[in-house]
Amino acid sequence: MDMNMDGKTVIVAGLGVSGQSMMEVLGSRAGRVLGVDEKKPDADLHSFDQIDWDNTDMVMTSPVFNPRTPFILEAQKRNIPVMSEVELAWQLRVNSNTTGKPAQWIGITGTNGKTSTTEMPSEMLTACGLTAPAVGNIGKAVSHAAVDPANDVLCVELSSFQLHFTYSLELDCAAITNIADDHLDWHGGIENYAADKAKVFHNVKKALVYNADDERVTKLAFAAQTAPECRRIGFTLAEPKDGQIGVKDGWIVDMSGIAGGEAGKPFQVAKVTDFTHLTEPDGTVYPHLLADALTALALVLGLGADKDKALAALKQFTPGGHRIQTVAVAKTSDGGTIRFVDDSKATNAHAAKASLNSFADKSVVWIAGGTDKGNDYEPLKAFAREKVHTLVCMGVDNRKLVESFTGVVPEVISTASLDEAMEAARRAARPGDAVLLSPACASFDLFRNYEQRGELFKKWVGEHC
Secondary structure, three states: OOOOOOOOEEEEEOOOHHHHHHHHHHHOOOOEEEEEOOOOOOOOEOOHHHOOHHHOOEEEEOOOOOOOOHHHHHHHHOOOOEEOHHHHHHHHOOEOOOOOOEOEEEEEEOOOOHHHHHHHHHHHHHHOOOOOOEEEOOOOOHHHHHOOOOOOEEEEEOOHHHHHOOOOOOOOEEEEOOOOOOOHHHHOOHHHHHHHHHHHHOOOOOEEEEEOOOHHHHHHHHHOOOOOOOEEEEEOOOOOOOOEEEEEOOEEEEOOOOOOOOOOOOEEEEEHHHOHHHEOOOOOEOHHHHHHHHHHHHHHHHHOOOHHHHHHHHHOOOOOOOOOEEEEEEEOOOOOEEEEEEOOOOOOHHHHHHHHOOOOOOOEEEEEOOEOOOOOOHHHHHHHHHHEEEEEEEOOOOHHHHHHHEOOEOEEEEEOOHHHHHHHHHHHOOOOOEEEEOOOOEOOOOOOOHHHHHHHHHHHHHHHO
16 A cells, blocks of 8 residues: 655654654655654754755644644645644555455544543454554554554554544544544634544445444434445444444343344343443443443444454453552441542543543542643533532642532532642542542643553552552
8 A cells, every 4th residue: 555755755743652653664665754843852853944845745743733833834835745643554554464455444533432442442353363453542653553564453543633634544444432522722623623533434344333322423423425335333321223232221232233133123242240341349330431342342343353252352351541440449447448540531521521420429539630621611510519529629720620610519629739639538538439530631730641640649549548
């Protein structure tokens, strides 16, 4: 699939994980590759003002740069192609050693749930004997994976940033987990954001998997132009309708025919309780993780994987760190317990809402706060009112959180550090409670990233509880 880059000069903007990978992949293919990064000493150029536009043929851009960034506008004015790493990877993909054809691609996007939904198919397909790495926005470069002939399938997490500068994807299977307000400043509004997400559905070949409980996603699914043989499969946390996979009476039930039953007739796939990572210790289901599992199952079965092997792997799946992970259970003086739950990856209001929905009424001490991304907290209020008795705000500026939830939950506490927040949460917690770190905000006011925030939360609990 190699595009001809002989003698061409390519600019790589931003030398993070994806940028470094593009530099390496392009090194043997393009005539000249120049990396631009204002903060990296080893970059070829340290300012976008240094670009020789008259002798530039292509620009590869990092997700950090929005469409209104001056150098992107300059390239577009000159009709110089601007591509994401994903577009580059798609254009350069090579034949698999196993099949003699390019590796199949499963693409997953959405506001929340992307990472778990990407990791699950990878593990299921690996159990089926395929080399199927999880790559993309998950932190592993997709461009390196695309030019590795050892790969049979690529499970690709796709951000809206990457998709914006991606044009030619025609995936084997694709899913949108959900769409909620996020990154709207980057995209310039919800409609632009949704349109970029919808690119995963364009010309899908085998299975288009969509959230049937999300009206916007459902509309995008049925508006999408696909290959004639492509199957549309909706997933729902309710009882499924024709063409859907969902839940009834504690069972995953398929009405689409994707799991081997007859389309339009209910087919019991497995008990929800067989999947230990989908439930609380008391059996309470994590709704968002169940949704991720339904999505992943539909994707791999749509690809044609062995159902029994895939299900066995899914039952053994363990979500990655900082995703509603119980990190400690502390005993109280009266013999009760308090759980400490790390959901630091919940960096927007939609993700925090999903986490809160997993707990019993008035059982949560909720730690939230950080760098606000233009969050609308209104949809969270009903869940907070029902589930939370104490909100501990942790951030440099907590005014918006305090104002939003005062009068919604019984107690709102403002703190300016992790230590202060954790001490307040521990004092507020009662036997049977969960202390839940689900920030609904980015981490950059007090931490490097959500991973560090989660690790420090875990470390504090280990040292003090």
